[in-house]
Amino acid sequence: MSRPRIVIVGAGFAGYRAARTLSRITRRHADITLLNPTDYFLYLPLLPQVAAGILEPRRVTVSLSGTLRHVRLVLGEADGIDLDGNTVHYTGPEGDVGTLPYDRLILAAGSVNKLLPIPGVAEHAHGFRGLPEALYLRDHVTRQVELAAGADDPKSCAARCTFVVVGAGYTGTEVAAQGQLFTDSQVRKHPLRTGMRPRWLLLDIADRVLPEMDERLSRTADRVLRQRGVDVRMGTSVKEATHNGVVLSDGSFIDTRTLVWCVGVRPDPLAESLELPMEKGRLLVDPHLQVPGRPELFAAGDAAAVPDLEKPGEYTPMTAQHAWRQGRTVGQNVAASLGMGERRAYRHRDLGFVVDLGGVKAAANPLGIPLSGVAAGAVTRGYHLAAMPGNRVRVAADWLLDAVLPRQAVQLGLVRSWSVPLDTASPELARVPGRSDAGAQEKSNTGAQDKKGEERGDPAEKRADGPEATEPPDPVQDPDAGKHPEPPGPVKRPNSRAGGSEPSPGAGTATGTGGQPPPGTPAVHKPHPDAPIAPEPRSQHPPKGDS
Numbered sequence: 001m002s003r004p005r006i007v008i009v010g011a012g013f014a015g016y017r018a019a020r021t022l023s024r025i026t027r028r029h030a031d032i033t034l035l036n037p038t039d040y041f042l043y044l045p046l047l048p049q050v051a052a053g054i055l056e057p058r059r060v061t062v063s064l065s066g067t068l069r070h071v072r073l074v075l076g077e078a079d080g081i082d083l084d085g086n087t088v089h090y091t092g093p094e095g096d097v098g099t100l101p102y103d104r105l106i107l108a109a110g111s112v113n114k115l116l117p118i119p120g121v122a123e124h125a126h127g128f129r130g131l132p133e134a135l136y137l138r139d140h141v142t143r144q145v146e147l148a149a150g151a152d153d154p155k156s157c158a159a160r161c162t163f164v165v166v167g168a169g170y171t172g173t174e175v176a177a178q179g180q181l182f183t184d185s186q187v188r189k190h191p192l193r194t195g196m197r198p199r200w201l202l203l204d205i206a207d208r209v210l211p212e213m214d215e216r217l218s219r220t221a222d223r224v225l226r227q228r229g230v231d232v233r234m235g236t237s238v239k240e241a242t243h244n245g246v247v248l249s250d251g252s253f254i255d256t257r258t259l260v261w262c263v264g265v266r267p268d269p270l271a272e273s274l275e276l277p278m279e280k281g282r283l284l285v286d287p288h289l290q291v292p293g294r295p296e297l298f299a300a301g302d303a304a305a306v307p308d309l310e311k312p313g314e315y316t317p318m319t320a321q322h323a324w325r326q327g328r329t330v331g332q333n334v335a336a337s338l339g340m341g342e343r344r345a346y347r348h349r350d351l352g353f354v355v356d357l358g359g360v361k362a363a364a365n366p367l368g369i370p371l372s373g374v375a376a377g378a379v380t381r382g383y384h385l386a387a388m389p390g391n392r393v394r395v396a397a398d399w400l401l402d403a404v405l406p407r408q409a410v411q412l413g414l415v416r417s418w419s420v421p422l423d424t425a426s427p428e429l430a431r432v433p434g435r436s437d438a439g440a441q442e443k444s445n446t447g448a449q450d451k452k453g454e455e456r457g458d459p460a461e462k463r464a465d466g467p468e469a470t471e472p473p474d475p476v477q478d479p480d481a482g483k484h485p486e487p488p489g490p491v492k493r494p495n496s497r498a499g500g501s502e503p504s505p506g507a508g509t510a511t512g513t514g515g516q517p518p519p520g521t522p523a524v525h526k527p528h529p530d531a532p533i534a535p536e537p538r539s540q541h542p543p544k545g546d547s
């Protein structure tokens with residue numbers, strides 16, 4: 001008798017933990033396949049520290065094949081799911097296509113940047129959902145400071161030293177806090193940069209920073225940001241983005257070359273393509289994370305609308321904390337459906353939150369006890385080390401080196417502006433020359449949902465499908481946007497479900513920043529060396545513990 005086949009789509013917090021749980025329970029009595037576009041699990045809560053030059057990129061990634069030894073890894077992105085044929089169709093990183101048959105399917109595709117119908121944002125902003133966006137932001141911020149230092153015009157210098165972050169959830173707050181320290185360190189001890197004043201603005205339509213958290217933590221974060229020099233503007237957002245700056249909802253204009261978009265996330269379009277009952281783009285499941293009427297189909301993380309048994313009538317928020325714990329529960333229930341163990345309903349008990357504000361500052365409330373300052377910083381870093389499934393020693397070593405040595409502020413130019421568009425269905429992948437974004441059309445379709453007024457910013461605790469991840473992202477602009485031919489599209493599902501591969505509006509208007517256009521692109525204009533960048537999304541902090 002053949003072994004049951006289990007396919008997991010997505011290796012975020014939910015997918016990764018589901019694979020790990022199933023591997024332990026089934027003990028090789030089932031064939032487990034993990035389909036993911038990258039070969040690593042990304043620990044999103046520490047992504048702002050990558051953008052600020054504290055951690056090296058590989059520190060926040062955990063090898064899938066190295067830590068899931070009895071799980072088959074297939075690199076690729078799901079294009080569609082044939083529910084009647086029990087197969088998943090996917091496209092590999094080199095354009096090859098394939099299918100994966102299954103007896104049980106776990107959909108843990110996660111989420112993508114949330115778009116709003118604001119003129120210019122898709123063209124001039126960048127999100128903060130993946131490693132490419134964090135690397136681009138680090139290079140871009142460094143470049144702006146260097147260009148500002150060499151500028152003769154004080155107005156141009158001030159614009160380049162102004163950085164706008166939209167979204168005061170977890171990600172936006174951490175990006176602004178870490179970013180202010182990063183830029184200050186680049187000018188503080190440089191004799192030729194005396195007088196330069198890097199300025200970070202944090203905007204949100206909410207009435208306070210970290211609106212999803214306890215008010216005491218919100219006040220702590222607000223106080224630290226303002227003391228550090230961050231211009232915090234609540235009740236304010238972007239009305240229009242241009243290549244010279246942004247128009248705010250209060251009518252004022254901010255000269256800037258950097259727009260970071262961290263207003264929240266939305267479910268991956270793959271869930272909607274199944275044409276099953278949905279709740280705001282999320283696949284409806286029962287408390288056991290199983291899709292009603294489909295005993296072979298399960299879903300967890302941001303792709304699933306899971307009933308909150310602690311709050312009847314509501315669904316669990318899209319956070320990393322929930323995704324991480326749901327990953328364990330869905331793994332146990334899939335195994336139980338195969339006769340291994342007993343199934344259980346998903347219940348969650350909040351054990352607290354942590355927000356890293358850079359340096360020794362943080363805001364935390366472990367077990368409901370509000371902390372700030374050095375104590376909160378120690379708890380926050382200890383929590384991240386405990387929650388990470390790998391690289392703990394390397395992360396701790398980078399923190400130690402950052403405490404005693406100056407940061408290396410250099411731009412490597414590995415990620416260009418056109419490779420990390422805000423409007424992409426694959427924030428975890430940089431746009432690749434010669435490929436079109438077949439999944440972009442899905443994004444434009446989902447833009448309608450954003451227009452209908454889905455909740456604003458990032459859900460509390462997001463960081464990617466897992467432990468409590470929270471929101472994050474950021475945008476950027478190019479003074480030459482629109483002058484260059486459309487760059488190659490990002491690698492994304494050649495979309496068997498969206499009915500087309502037309503790029504979404506604005507997805508191709510951002511041009512390269514400081515390098516030549518990708519192969520095959522006519523050289524109409526030289527890419528501007530100063531294209532701004534930005535990332536959101538989802539700064540999610542892992543869970544503090546399991547219930």
